Amino acid sequence: MIAPDEPFLCSLSKRWIPREMITPPALDRKQQVGPVEPHYALLINPFYTKDANASFGKHVLTPSLALTSFAATTPEHWRVEYWDENLLDGRPPFRPMPGVVGITVHLTFARRAFELADWYRARGAKVVFGGLHVLSCPDECAPHADALALGDGVQLWPRILGDIEANTLQSRYFATYENDYREDPSPRRSLLPRRSFLTTTSLIATRGCHNRCGFCYLATDGLRIPYRMRHPRQVVEEFQADDQPYAVFIDNNLGSRRDYLHSLCAALRPLNKIWSAAVTIDVTDDPGLIRNMAAAGCTGVFVGFESLSDDNLADSHKKTPKTSDYARRVRILHDYGIQVNGSFVLGFDHDRKDVFARTAEWIEENRLECATFHILTPYPATPLFRQMEAQDRILHRDWTLYDTGHAVFQPKHMTAEELEHGYAWIYQRLFSHASIWQRRPDEWQAIPLYLAMSYLYKRSNRFWHWLIKHDLVNPVWKPLVEMTRWRHLRYRRGLAQHASPVAAAGQVVSAGV
Ligand code: B12
Numbered sequence: 001m002i003a004p005d006e007p008f009l010c011s012l013s014k015r016w017i018p019r020e021m022i023t024p025p026a027l028d029r030k031q032q033v034g035p036v037e038p039h040y041a042l043l044i045n046p047f048y049t050k051d052a053n054a055s056f057g058k059h060v061l062t063p064s065l066a067l068t069s070f071a072a073t074t075p076e077h078w079r080v081e082y083w084d085e086n087l088l089d090g091r092p093p094f095r096p097m098p099g100v101v102g103i104t105v106h107l108t109f110a111r112r113a114f115e116l117a118d119w120y121r122a123r124g125a126k127v128v129f130g131g132l133h134v135l136s137c138p139d140e141c142a143p144h145a146d147a148l149a150l151g152d153g154v155q156l157w158p159r160i161l162g163d164i165e166a167n168t169l170q171s172r173y174f175a176t177y178e179n180d181y182r183e184d185p186s187p188r189r190s191l192l193p194r195r196s197f198l199t200t201t202s203l204i205a206t207r208g209c210h211n212r213c214g215f216c217y218l219a220t221d222g223l224r225i226p227y228r229m230r231h232p233r234q235v236v237e238e239f240q241a242d243d244q245p246y247a248v249f250i251d252n253n254l255g256s257r258r259d260y261l262h263s264l265c266a267a268l269r270p271l272n273k274i275w276s277a278a279v280t281i282d283v284t285d286d287p288g289l290i291r292n293m294a295a296a297g298c299t300g301v302f303v304g305f306e307s308l309s310d311d312n313l314a315d316s317h318k319k320t321p322k323t324s325d326y327a328r329r330v331r332i333l334h335d336y337g338i339q340v341n342g343s344f345v346l347g348f349d350h351d352r353k354d355v356f357a358r359t360a361e362w363i364e365e366n367r368l369e370c371a372t373f374h375i376l377t378p379y380p381a382t383p384l385f386r387q388m389e390a391q392d393r394i395l396h397r398d399w400t401l402y403d404t405g406h407a408v409f410q411p412k413h414m415t416a417e418e419l420e421h422g423y424a425w426i427y428q429r430l431f432s433h434a435s436i437w438q439r440r441p442d443e444w445q446a447i448p449l450y451l452a453m454s455y456l457y458k459r460s461n462r463f464w465h466w467l468i469k470h471d472l473v474n475p476v477w478k479p480l481v482e483m484t485r486w487r488h489l490r491y492r493r494g495l496a497q498h499a500s501p502v503a504a505a506g507q508v509v510s511a512g513v
């Protein structure tokens with residue numbers, strides 16, 4: 001039992017974080033640049049500050065598909081390069097100077113995106129912005145770019161490049177997400193540095209979600225993303241083509257349409273590979289689906305529980321089972337050997353200072369292998385932002401701090417400092433030796449791999465930093481992933497022979513997206 005005030009009785013240890021994980025690489029104003037290469041497009045994922053409380057491993061688990069998805073529509077006579085500043089290889093290239101620089105912009109790294117854009121534009125490149133922040137705050141972004149892509153980049157990118165060639169570039173381009181998703185080309189993963197990520201196979205099978213929680217970016221004003229699915233065959237082909245043992249589905253909610261997930265599992269099963277995905281806990285309404293997921297290689301799910309208070313969930317308009325039933329539902333996933341990475345939001349209006357202790361206790365009691373925490377963050381142009389603004393509770397608009405690791409609004413039943421303290425405490429508690437041990441699997445055969453994965457993921461930030469710096473993330477993790485896949489294949493053979501769940505599944509990568 002954790003005392004409700006325990007988080008506030010202890011002082012927290014200072015977490016180690018190297019400078020290059022909090023400060024972006026410098027952009028030299030006097031730098032000599034190369035000549036402009038007109039048909040060279042440089043695509044940049046800008047630097048963002050890492051949170052010392054969480055695992056650095058999270059940032060190299062799998063790449064965002066923002067850039068690779070529209071890169072696939074680049075005409076053949078263009079050369080394309082990808083640069084992720086978070087891989088700690090320094091600032092993006094400039095010799096030769098790209099004719100076009102495409103930058104994805106989220107609110108947390110908007111400031112860095114603007115700096116990069118100003119630097120490249122001053123040296124002759126055309127800069128195109130796209131991504132979530134462009135959708136929610138276009139007027140803030142516009143002064144820093146030659147063109148804004150508002151909406152689906154897959155439809156817009158070839159048009160924008162065509163207009164650049166014809167010298168008819170417009171300042172804003174619009175596209176919806178209502179097209180047939182099956183017609184999109186596969187993301188151009190060949191651009192990605194393969195050694196730098198645990199897996200380069202970020203897959204996306206669907207977009208949208210059957211929910212519209214008031215705090216989620218999907219509820220952004222004017223953003224309409226109907227639930228759209230790719231053909232399971234397309235997903236399977238992409239998984240095979242990237243030749244990795246493990247894939248991460250980056251869908252908002254792979255479980256929104258259960259009939260679809262059943263057919264996707266049927267298609268994935270023969271691959272003998274492993275994968276993880278984000279789903280809502282209502283997928284457990286259908287235990288047959290959970291069984292099919294396990295048989296198809298699902299080793300872990302990322303579940304947005306958000307809160308253990310029904311009142312908080314009702315306020316957010318999240319359609320979800322009662323929280324009193326969450327533990328039983330977690331057991332269904334565990335029974336089929338599926339690890340649960342629970343995502344929890346802290347600071348809702350019904351959260352009091354005991355929320356940290358209660359949440360940690362619940363996670364430990366139910367042996368969630370991994371948990372991810374977020375301080376409630378009102379993203380601009382969402383219903384939550386409007387509510388907070390109307391109540392005069394927004395503390396500031398420094399978007400860099402809207403990273404879910406800082407309190408940017410006035411919580412109802414505690415101070416902003418207490419909320420940040422509680423957030424740091426809960427991470428330290430869940431990453432502690434005692435908590436890792438308490439959450440070990442029942443099956444002793446699964447414990448060594450569980451411990452190896454947990455210690456690597458949760459207690460090795462210095463090692464992560466070293467791996468990232470030396471491009472060793474994939475070579476070092478791949479053997480562990482392979483071991484997990486073998487264990488899982490054995491588990492699946494057992495599952496096929498029994499009508500009820502069988503023990504000792506593969507304990508896998510503690511995916512913490
Ligand atoms: C993979 C992922 C990550 C990865 C990689 C992130 C990265 N930037 O490299 C990791 C695990 C590291 C990560 C970390 C975090 N993430 Co994240 N992540 C995602 C996830 C699951 C998938 C992103 C993706 O690939 N989408 C698919 C692509 C195809 O869609 P897209 O990005 O919208 O791109 C399309 C268009 O926007 C457009 N477009 C985008 N960029 C550009 C650029 C140009 C030039 C053009 C023409 C078009 C264009 O074209 C694309 C195709 O249509 C999303 C949720 C989601 N499903 O989108 C969350 C999400 C982006 N993450 C989010 C958050 C909050 C975080 C964290 C802050 C969480 C935390 N506390 O740790 C951190 C820190 C990262 C940061 N500071 O931004 C939020 C962002 C909310 C917001 N309003 O900004 C999201 C939306 C999750 C959510 N439901 O809240 N994340």
Ligand code: SF4
Pocket residue numbers: 209210211212213216217218252253280304318
């Ligand atoms: S369930 Fe998750 S992805 Fe769906 S709207 Fe709510 S927060 Fe967003």
